[in-house]
Amino acid sequence: MVFDIASELPGRLRLRCGRNLFDDEEARGIAYELMGLDGVRTAEVHASAGSILVTFEPERRDAVLAAVRALDPLDLPRAEVGLGTREGALEISLENNRFQVEVSKLLLWRVAKRVLLPMPLRAAITSARAVGYVLEGLRHLLRGEVSVEVLDACAIATSCMRGQFAEAGTISFLLQLSGLMEEHVQSRAHLALRDGMVVRSESVWAVVDGQDVLVRTEDIRRGMVLHLGAGQVLPVDGTVVEGAGEIDQSSMTGESALVRKGAGSTVYAGTALEHGDLKVSVTAPPGTARIDNIVSMVEESSELKASAQSRAERLADGLVPYSFLAFFGIWALTRNINKAMAVLMVDYSCAIKLSTPIAVMSAMDEATRHGVTVRGGKYLEALAAADTVVFDKTGTLTNATPAVSRIISCSDATEDDLLRLSACIEEHFPHSMARAIVGEARSRGLAHERELHAEVRYVVAHGIATRVDGDNVCIGSAHFLFEDEGVEKPEGLDDLLAGEAGASSTIFVAKNQVLLGCICISDPPRSEAKQVLRDLRALGFSNLVMITGDSEGCAKHVSEELGLDGYFAQVLPEDKASHVQRLKDEGHTVVMVGDGINDSPALAAADVSVAMSDASDIARAVADVLVHDSSLESLVTMRLLAQRLMGRIHGDYRFIVGFNTALIACGVASVMPITTAAYLHNVSTLGIAALNTTPLLAGPHLEAVDEPHGCGRAALPAPAAA
Template identity: 30%
Template structure:
């Protein structure tokens, strides 16, 4: 869907001072209709505006001495553009509701489906061993015997939904295809064929239902939002340990160092360093003070706070993430693969041919053969085999593709969105710049002092410094206990000298001057690095620049993606503006948004889709889960990806090499190319068989041979994908 399609204007009728304009977006305004009307009427040259959601038109009364029709159309488009995300969501929901009527498989349990498979298998065994009657009954009378009635009963939900789609939706769905094959087989006396089709269908449903159940469970298990019990602050200022379920809006809870925050709320007492990476994606813990908001699922790295609960239970941010993921899984745009679409369109042709043959010959067997020798078998198998082979090849290369429709969507993508931390970058801060300001001191000595001050800290910046010292083989000198000042830094004593390491404010509060090193400081900050000051006693002795380095091969990955026709590459991150700007510039990324919450990322996805973009979202964390679900294709990348990201994603890349992304897109494009070749073969050969069979030139047995030959050809062509080489 493109913006131009939704906002394309057409003048239906006009007279002096009045015009009726058709624009499709008006059909999907819903409750926004009156708001848009009022907004239009506020324009000085518009006297009145009336929108019809049924016809998708608006009647505008205006002063024609101040404006022309072109001005009105431009104004209308600009006005609706502000609501484009809501309009696009409404259109997608409408299309999903009206394209097909599909059974809700998530309402069936795996146990119920297994029971149906067992019963079908028993009936299939019975039909293999029963003796064929001397004068078999064919046609509609075959339905009314215990054997076929049992088969019809098992196939009831499929047949009911298939017919229901035809009646209510005026078009067939996947169940209509199965229903046609099952009923045709029964009418021709081929109970074994009908049962085989049903078993295959039920087995497919079993895998689908199991996957749905597993995905929902994994999301809820992995998004553990906090402690089972919390410390509630009572009215008498004592604390009491209570179950999280007892906490209500307005209650105050006390959270200590190392604990998870279990509610969304506001800090009313205390100060703490809080790791918000599970929600925002920013890898650095940040300081939170009285009056600032905190989120359930985040962890206190240092400090104690009292939080007044504002959102509890399902209202919490992390619970909204669960809902976003689940809603997207069940309301994702209805991407029909080639087989479903094309086969559904050709089903009426088979019925028409059957009717024509019966009318001409009065021979029910010849008429029924028009349904046996149909397009749907070859077309469906041509796609199924190709998709299966592609998924197999991807799996052998450490890439899990969750469904065949995602391969088709990968081939269409024109926009890729990257998360930053752990996707474009490694997610592990490291020391990039070492600037010794004391000319009599070496780098290793300065790093030894810094490591001494940070030795007992688990802060990501401290880990980066300690790793640098370890890589250089630096021995950490003996020192006194470390004194931590929250949101400032740490200090220790080495050989009688006080070593301080931290931010600029920490230095200033201890009387250490930094102004004379303005140029050195500005140089580090200009590279987007986090600046750490190191002082000995009252003198600044060095600067460290810490950053999260880009992944190996990420630049090469972006270049290859552009070569595959990706028009736009976007960075969406919860990290700070400076870090986002720096990495976007280094990677030549087209645009970026920073300091985003998970729901903000999802809104950005929808905004791009509303403009016609086919979006791939690549991420690795819990905070990426909603965006991964709302994108046309969600890709979870790397061995460090969270399980919830993997469950929310449509494609999971188990290895850390981002070059796998362009390779899997290349595989998808090759798969679609082979499917098109299969379509040509299946349609051509089966058309030949149907024409000859309908005219009586070719006996039914030979028509069947030709039909099965097309199947062999498309399978053989599809199996070439098993040998496809991924280069990453």
């Protein structure tokens, strides 16, 4: 491919290849090809401009240029819209390009009309465009809606009838420009939401020649048979060919009750297998599943809007009848149509209805640039108002990569026997504790291919019950084994663990109702945890609590080290949810942060649920906020973003009411021409919308918390240590 270097900085090249050289699918294909090169950070390919923008490690410059030269213009790579971070980033880049092109066309057309066309022709074009606004207003009136669209139609139509075509053209132009801006912000937020909403693991178990083999999700094809265990989120649409289980379909249907699935049943991507074991024949691979087609409906759902956004829309439409009443009232009193027109030409509704959705959508889009997906504006509003954070311990407050520190045998089983048996079960469950056990077995070179067909029957409380080579095996917490499963507890076990396990988390392993031993897992607090907790307090959170299924000693140690307000130890999953619900019943807004399968009930119960990057699939499926990195600092970022969003919305209200009231007063008092007042009104509306698209945060990494809290809630009494 032949190109010119349009601009160059160290590690950044913009290449011009010529307009219409490639289409959108070829642009995506070229971008994917370049992003596959070592050292390339980003690649943006704009079909309309025929340009390629690449950022890379400076020493890779020659390799990047060689790759572009090697492209054959007659056989360019093609790619359709796909899933994942890379595809999401590219789609957003294409949307930015589309917006720039549309705005440029609109501006050029307006300038060309004023310079090249005579006044009568401009008036005819303006009148023709006004017809569209009038018809839109009439459609709303026929539905019984006296809305902002009706007000816009009246303002434009009245201006045309009074011969003020320049005024009508300006209103029309500004409405088009604000419409493009609103569409652009919503499109960016939708693309980011779609990319983060569909929860899929990087890998999944597939049945190949009768054996379970781990395959990458992107390699799943139609007709493959996947083996899915309890606690997993289905990555595809498919048909159950073997097994039975109960599935949470709330992400698809909204129903809270679990649905029983057996052979012949249809299952959908994005739904969670709560209990059971299924083998599923793939009917729709990732990217073509039903959930991929309904994300836009979810994003547009009124239930996900911030209440401030819904109030703004209702207020905007509710003010329209009063604008008409004021128009006729001023006309009747003054007998001056120009003074009465001030109320139609300058109104509150347009600015209110436009500014708040743009502010909310822009904040959601900004969150994605900080590595966080927010699944609805209402969760940002709840984050701003929340006064309590409930943390899970393992993998959330503590290190995301715990490690096995000690293996204690309570039987004839060796350490390797215990670890091998545990790993063959835990490898099916994406939890930080499970990864620690599997990782330790791998580091010791322990193979367990013989047990790959461990039949996981169910997951309850804090453990797993399964069969391995015909033996009943249980692995999990002390409560799970000794109370739920009836395993006999050896005498002196507590004293042994007090001396050997210390503050480590303990996993117990039993076979055929006999305790084989314990695996101690070191789970130190995250390095940033103390500072994050201090920052959260500075931002208005009055109560920071930890809930864990671990022992009293382990929970107390972590709580004291981090300076939490309280903790609850040895808590079952259903009790985690009841603790969250109790706080809500007391009138508090609660944020729950968790990562495990057993956190999902509490996550679902919270006002705002947050799942970290290494959370289990089911936790990420039910969470309202998904963090794409492993740092707790994102909680501080999101709290600050949410508070500044609400501050922006309230500031918008104050400005809109004050400024437009002044314009109306000036128009009615004949201090200012109506055309000037209308122009200032529309420009201010557009200006507010534009300002609402600007970042609320200074940069991708906040160096310090500089926002005082203002939630205005009384401090919540700290819970007693359990």
